[in-house]
Amino acid sequence: MSSSRLKWANYYYSIGTMRIYGISNCTTVKKALAWLDEHGQTYEFHDFKKSGVNVALLNTWAQQVGWEKLLNRQGMTWRQLPDAIKTSITTQEAAFALMMEKTSVIKRPVLEHAHQIVIGFNPAEYAAVLGA
Secondary structure, three states, X not given: OOHHHHHHHHHHHHOOOOEEEEOOOOHHHHHHHHHHHHOOOOOEEEEHXXXXXXXXXXXXXXXXXXXXXXEOOOOHHHXXXXXXXXXXXXXXXXXXXXXXHOHHHEOXXXXXXXXXXXXXXXXXXXXXXXXX
């Protein structure tokens, strides 16, 4: 990772705010946000559709969970892709290019808290990570 990307990633984690990434009309994201609200958690929401995502952020996440876990192969966007595109996603670079172009292929929500990344929504996992 380049030094500028590393500095950005370190800054991102150092400011301490919980962030949740996703798409506002996604039912799983809505469930996660409702759970956070019900448990009195303060967070910032980043809507992929409105604000996009960059390679530095994807790299930060992939370092913890691997790029394969970030790629939502069950979603409608993935299923509607031509087979040639699906079969071409064999590397992190190819996956990231697709994720930046079609943010709906990112598994969601993505929760960042205290140097941890949680992909998807599982109430028990959120409770364990957040101490709620």
